[in-house]
């Protein structure tokens with residue numbers, strides 16, 4: 219009996235973000251396609267080597283992407299949207315980057331977010347959206363009646379050959395046909411993309427046959443949508459689809475992850491595939507049922523190591539859970555992380571920013587490979603053979619559980635003693651609104667921005683020099699104050715009503731707060747891809763959270779001292795901090811959220827005491843945190859809204875609380891957004907042409923709203939007319955005296971030239987709206 223190990227996918231960027239650097243150099247024209255391909259090949263080779271060295275039975279091929287793996291499938295199956303009008307002369311890689319980044323017709327110099335969403339005469343990139351409940355964004359395939367599929371790219375087969383030439387046993391990974399169609403978007407209203415399945419399947423069969431001819435035995439086919447509440451027609455389509463794929467006679471490992479199979483469990487077990495992978499971390503309760511239902515000759519791949527978090531695995535517990543399966547299934551049992559390791563940092567064991575004690579509690583992707591190896595050897599050779607490794611893991615788990623660093627009795631007391639009404643403002647919105655109108659005397663259609671201004675190369679370089687200790691603290695702070703003064707001066711010159719300090723001092727909105735809160739640690743190289751070449755370093759939330767000292771007050775008060783206009787304090791909310799961090803798994807997320815909320819509440823009240831009258835608490839990740847299964851929504855939304863209210867409710871009636879949300883659909887959670895009771899909500903709406911606001915109007919959203927009037931993802935400067943048009947559209951569904959005028963989101967990925975021009979037009983649009991409504 220030999221139990222096998224494998225992974226569903228591995229991080230792509232490299233420890234020093236080598237792929238990001240190579241990509242951005244290529245986009246700037248500094249290195250050729252060939253040089254970029256060379257950098258990609260080196261990373262793949264290194265990462266496959268790590269998988270082999272860890273004793274995995276296969277290396278996984280097809281998880282690598284120069285931008286996004288969904289985009290890879292668009293090329294693989296030849297369904298690049300016709301609207302890009304490729305001439306046929308472009309290289310495949312050039313077309314790929316055009317899909318990903320669009321074509322900007324008006325080239326404006328300055329930093330760019332690397333992704334052009336909407337351009338007037340250029341070609342908008344494919345839309346980006348969240349990959350299930352992660353902070354990874356994929357490129358959305360576009361489907362219509364004319365979409366056709368064919369096996370069009372040799373890249374995957376090329377990578378398979380590359381890995382085999384290096385002597386690896388290879389298991390390619392594909393997104394399954396149903397998940398691929400589900401993730402796409404119908405370009406024509408009413409078009410049912412499921413109708414494309416029959417045409418898509420032959421392309422998959424073609425590919426599987428070629429993989430087989432290339433010597434491949436197993437292919438992993440990811441169908442994570444089996445963990446969603448699917449319409450009946452999609453559920454029914456699975457059987458048909460997999461009967462067709464089975465004709466290629468390759469062993470298929472159907473991979474599900476992130477959620478519970480529930481109603482789809484027996485379907486997943488019955489499909490004509492050779493094996494099934496399940497996420498035993500997110501759905502531990504289903505392991506037994508799957509083991510019962512899955513025929514004994516099929517492989518059961520158990521996702522036993524958490525692929526979504528960075529805690530060292532409890533190997534004793536894992537072995538206990540696996541023991542009955544080993545007895546029953548023997549060699550048809552495989553072990554794996556719960557999902558692709560794309561969502562974890564590559565390596566943490568030697569990260570210089572984390573102290574050795576804490577480091578011993580963590581496992582990045584490469585350490586998770588080692589955990590799999592220990593489990594495999596314990597089961598195949600006996601626990602004695604890995605007694606040392608098991609003991610080390612046990613000691614780490616015990617040390618973490620017993621560590622005084624994890625518990626702070628003062629935090630526990632404060633949470634326990636929190637009055638029930640700590641999440642309520644003193645007065646109802648109407649009373650607050652009247653007091654705030656009196657205090658700020660803002661014009662109708664007041665203008666503001668969402669917080670960040672361009673993170674220029676100079677800002678990043680100053681921070682890098684400060685971190686390397688080449689620039690003393692004083693020098694760094696002086697440089698940031700200069701940036702703030704510049705931002706204030708720009709906004710005053712433009713005539714914006716409510717100013718922001720610009721967030722120059724923040725590396726990332728979540729990492730910045732994590733660095734300043736007790737209970738968090740932060741990494742030097744714990745990068746995780748967010749989209750394309752953009753990465754984040756999620757902080758590690760390991761213990762009870764509390765605020766050591768005010769975090770933003772000095773910067774905000776300084777900014778306020780430079781202007782007579784209201785300066786908006788800028789904070790990140792508890793749910794977004796929770797969602798974009800690696801969070802402790804030893805207590806409920808709701809409790810952790812409450813602790814963060816209290817820390818933010820202290821900052822809010824300190825800002826108020828420092829004379830800041832308007833405070834924004836960003837919650838862009840509130841929707842992303844929604845459980846994938848609807849039955850679990852209510853519980854989450856209840857505690858998430860309460861955590862937000864706790865953070866926001868310590869202030870007077872005449873202090874105005876804003877919140878901001880982006881990257882999401884909100885219409886299905888409007889009552890809960892209203893229950894957050896922010897005085898003003900600014901939201902991303904321009905890409906939906908204000909359609910998103912219809913829901914807010916129909917629901918009679920009670921408080922004030924700033925619907926974004928322009929998409930900040932593009933350097934394109936919006937015209938006054940189009941912003942006036944959007945606001946007029948907004949006025950049809952929202953009472954005009956409730957409306958604010960602002961961009962969709964922060965401007966950190968933009969350059970100053972286009973920012974100035976866009977905001978100038980935005981202020982002029984507000985002026986025209988006021989004149990028209992006077």
Ligand SMILES: CN1c2c(nc(N)[nH]c2=O)NC[C@@H]1CNc1ccc(C(=O)N[C@@H](CCC(=O)N[C@@H](CCC(=O)N[C@@H](CCC(=O)O)C(=O)O)C(=O)O)C(=O)O)cc1
Pocket residue numbers: 353675678679680681682724725726727728729748749751752753754755798838881967
């Ligand atoms: C709003 N979004 C965010 C999400 N998640 C977050 N955690 N934060 C977000 O803001 N999710 C949804 C969206 C979209 N996602 C992103 C994610 C990432 C970026 C982005 O621009 N990332 C930057 C890295 C940001 C950062 O941490 N910067 C640091 C380090 C800068 C650096 O690379 N320094 C160099 C030296 C530079 C020099 O010398 O000039 C170095 O250390 O080598 C900092 O500012 O200090 C990225 O580049 O990927 C955007 C949207």
Ligand SMILES: N[C@@H](CCS)C(=O)O
Pocket residue numbers: 668669670727788836838878880963964965966
């Ligand atoms: N205040 C943040 C919100 C991003 S969602 C910013 O402006 O970048």
Ligand SMILES: [Zn+2]
Pocket residue numbers: 668838878879880881962963964
């Ligand atoms: Zn935003």
